[in-house]
Amino acid sequence: MKPSVPWSSVWITGASSGIGRDVAVKLAGRGARVTVSARSADALSMLAAQQSRITAAPLDVTDRAATGLVVAGIESAQGPLDLVILNAGVWQPMGASGFDASKSAQSMAVNYIGIANALEHVIPLMVARGRGHIALTASVAGYRGLPQASAYAPSKAAVISLAETLKPDLARKGVTVSVINPGFVDTPMTEVNHFPMPFLMPADKAADAIIAGLEKGKFDIVFPWQMAALMKFARVLPYPAYFWFARTFMTPKKPQG
Numbered sequence: 001m002k003p004s005v006p007w008s009s010v011w012i013t014g015a016s017s018g019i020g021r022d023v024a025v026k027l028a029g030r031g032a033r034v035t036v037s038a039r040s041a042d043a044l045s046m047l048a049a050q051q052s053r054i055t056a057a058p059l060d061v062t063d064r065a066a067t068g069l070v071v072a073g074i075e076s077a078q079g080p081l082d083l084v085i086l087n088a089g090v091w092q093p094m095g096a097s098g099f100d101a102s103k104s105a106q107s108m109a110v111n112y113i114g115i116a117n118a119l120e121h122v123i124p125l126m127v128a129r130g131r132g133h134i135a136l137t138a139s140v141a142g143y144r145g146l147p148q149a150s151a152y153a154p155s156k157a158a159v160i161s162l163a164e165t166l167k168p169d170l171a172r173k174g175v176t177v178s179v180i181n182p183g184f185v186d187t188p189m190t191e192v193n194h195f196p197m198p199f200l201m202p203a204d205k206a207a208d209a210i211i212a213g214l215e216k217g218k219f220d221i222v223f224p225w226q227m228a229a230l231m232k233f234a235r236v237l238p239y240p241a242y243f244w245f246a247r248t249f250m251t252p253k254k255p256q257g
């Protein structure tokens with residue numbers, strides 16, 4: 001089957017559940033060969049059993065050497081990678097009370113260093129070929145420091161900054177860079193949240209938005225539009241106005257764990 005998307009070989013990290021899983025299923029359904037990674041080998045095997053164009057490659061993205069082996073394995077088994085979606089992530093609520101540096105370290109290790117570990121191996125291959133598309137999953141939480149996201153938001157801000165630093169350089173070498181900034185999406189990650197999640201979106205709609213943005217070669221793939229508008233507005237607010245808004249509407253009145 002000739003793919004109806006511009007990519008033949010795709011690698012997606014964080015694809016055992018949620019957004020990554022739905023993107024994998026949709027891309028495979030449109031004819032791409034998709035390799036899926038995450039730590040849960042069983043969930044990946046079940047996914048691969050459902051769709052012949054999906055291959056499981058279990059990986060902990062914090063393991064730099066293992067990441068290199070997975071990239072080399074995909075290239076030799078599936079051919080040159082056309083699209084890489086670095087989507088693995090963890091979310092742990094953390095505010096000023098109960099600040100725990102181990103949560104900061106884990107967020108940075110998975111959400112940011114996990115991406116760097118893959119880029120180290122993927123960039124040289126795509127640059128040598130003069131083509132390819134790299135997408136980094138961040139979050140609208142990376143646009144502005146959000147209360148209760150003291151571990152998560154800084155790691156996502158780092159991913160947005162990383163994408164911005166790579167984009168102009170890699171564009172000159174024929175490689176496209178995108179950053180995916182979801183608002184609230186209904187996945188196992190958000191099931192733990194006990195606060196209102198405005199404009200919560202189903203994961204399969206998020207996957208559609210991601211694939212549409214990637215097909216257009218967009219840099220900033222942000223959805224849903226209501227959350228995009230709200231957070232882009234928050235991003236340009238001067239500090240006094242932003243902190244008043246955050247204190248009034250986003251800070252819990254009682255301390256949380």
Ligand SMILES: NC(=O)c1ccc[n+]([C@@H]2O[C@H](COP(=O)([O-])OP(=O)(O)OC[C@H]3O[C@@H](n4cnc5c(N)ncnc54)[C@H](OP(=O)(O)O)[C@@H]3O)[C@@H](O)[C@H]2O)c1
Nearest residue numbers: 014016018019038039040060061088089139184185187189
């Ligand atoms: N849901 C939202 O509202 C939302 C909003 C903004 C951004 N995002 C971002 O979207 C991405 C996908 O999240 P999701 O909502 O789909 O959540 P999810 O269902 O919890 O998916 C997270 C994925 O990351 C994988 N993962 C976690 N730690 C890993 C590690 N060390 N190595 C390899 N894989 C690892 C998980 O699999 P294993 O546990 O099996 O390893 C899982 O496949 C994340 O980067 C998240 O930050 C989500």
